[in-house]
Amino acid sequence: MASTDSATPPPPQPVETSIPIENSRQVAMLVTSALSMIVPTILVTLRFWAGHKIRRRLDASDACILMALIFTIGLHVDMYVMVLLGGFGFHGTDIVQRFGMDTLVLFLKGILAFPIIWNVTICFSKLSVLFMYASVIPVRRMILACRAVGLFIILWNMGGVLGALLLCRPIALNWDKTRTDGTCGDNRLFYIWLGIINVIVEAVILLMPVPFIYNLQMKIFKKVVVIGLFSIGWMTCAVTIYRQATLPHLYFEDMTYTGVLATIFTGIEPSIALSLACVPFLRPLLRRGNKLMSTGHDSQYASAGSTLRSRQGLSSRPFKELNDDSSETQLQPLGPDSLKYEAEVSNQGPRQPVNTSGGAIVVNKQWNVVTGTRGD
Template identity: 35%
Template sequence: MGVIFPIETQGQKQVLGVAFTFSFLAVIAVSLRLISHKLARKEWIASDYFIIAACIFAVGLQSISITGVFQAGIGYDHVTTIAAKYGMEPITKLLKLIIPLQFLWVLSLSCTKISILSLYIRIFPIAWVKWVSWATMGVIIAWTIATILAGCLICRPFAFNWDQTIPGGSCGDQVSSFTVTGVINLVTDIIVLVTPMPRLYMLQMATYKKVTLITVFGLGLVTCIISAFRISVLSTMNFSDITYTLPRANIFSGIEPCLAVTLASIPMMRPLLGRSNYTPDITARRTSKASNPTAGSDDHDDNGFRELDDDSSQLSLRPLEGLKHKVRVAVRNRDRRNSAEDSERNNHGQKESGGISVKQEWAVQHGARK
């Protein structure tokens, strides 16, 4: 089984704490997302399958980090101290573990971003949003392949990654390679974050709903910040003293994919909250039961108004371009209605409901083809 390191240092505890906590958050977030789909009776789409894959890769990455703490000496002490006490076996094992760590990191982040972009393509029927999403997907796929190839080819022969005694072997600048891939990752993070913002800002909905929606979609800013911190931390890595210098870089590399999976799942959890009865766009005065004969009816609340069956969670994120929509709400007393009004409403096909009438008008302008 090899060496088992005692958990004594702060670095070891930090790596383990992050690994367990953020793995749990990612799994819970994806589970709640899928439960939300079940509650809303929605089928799984490509975005869901990609986020599930991203979660699996992220948890796999954290599992390797946990293994590295217990069996490879991550955060335990300097390489020279570990080698003198336990031999070179733990150091060799850690250098082997770094390779799948890098692969799982890039695979998890790429699947998360593709999941988000595929969702954009589905809910935003805007040509330029679709083009940006597809182009960004292409960049992400190319970045993923390049990162994996760099991890495989930076040391020749491949075994020189962990066995520095191989004659004629050599390695490129691994820290610089990690930094470059990190910078590209940050750029794509920013693109994914800002792509939907202009469309969200143009949506015709209540201000509080718009702000909430922009905030939810803007949670990816946290991932961008973590990504930037990771890039700065990577510069402190030293492969000649890898057990001592790896913990901070390992922590940020573990937080980023798990947090990305979690934040990407939050916008899809709306059905878990149920339907809100609060409608800020319409206010009404409380009426007495004397002035409202139906106030005591079971179908009405204390104000004498019937609750509208309006589930705003089903609204599509589609701005109305070239379409003018007017809604008029009128409150009438039953004793003031006259036969002429009733006749006019019946002629327009409006159903008499008593108390509140809603009239909606659409004005559509058709441009001539050139």
């Protein structure tokens, strides 16, 4: 008597031993993944180089951005594995017929790891921005806001990791679709809500520094420039929103073919967020060229000032607008949270003999701080 298992046809034997690159979907994924690794790596390197130029000490923001870069590279290595070894870009039935069932299983394991790595990457990149905010705008309200949003991000991304692992129970059901002893949740709904929360959190993070920058005492043009510098992260929101528009068209039973576009934009999103988080730190590299160009111009004022004589009137002296020598790392808005110092000074000390044989007038003053208070 024949067993019941003999009625089930055996899986087809693979016809091809290697996966060729033969369609535009595969090329698009490989190219975008390469760029998504190269560009953030360059910008993170420039960020650390700029910090070295101004001798800026490394902080938690730098540690988070480095971790985000590592996981971003891991995310796109996973995509390479899915394309080159898992048949990503072909129909699922074609993968089984041409490359064997093991190839499809490898892809399904890779697509399971993808949202897990994505959540960790997004978490570190957003935390890096929040640590930057707390360092650049060190006032109590901003620090408390960063802590609250940071805690939510950690909990949300931990939930995303657990959701990806527990969506199918047992976990082997993610890649072994022949099992009948488990259940799977709604994959599409899971990814849609994950993306919606991501857009909301991104918008909150981008709007957080605006009120503080608005209260800074600086020219309107400079305020607009600073706000624009912090607002370039809206590009990440645009990518996320477009990615969300592709999710309703996913057919998870043929994820290897229909999930290409959504996966591409899911991989691009943290790379853009990571790259844009480095832009505010590149200012020392941009200002270096301006300083070199203005060296000769400034020396004219130095030489002119040294040749002034006492007979020259005040109106004939050359003046130039002072360069912005504000801190490279901190913005200090005036308000109830800012620190203010008051001091009284007195002019003390004996007069020093003055040699006026050269025809110049020399004024010698000494100042001593006699009292000091810190304002509330």
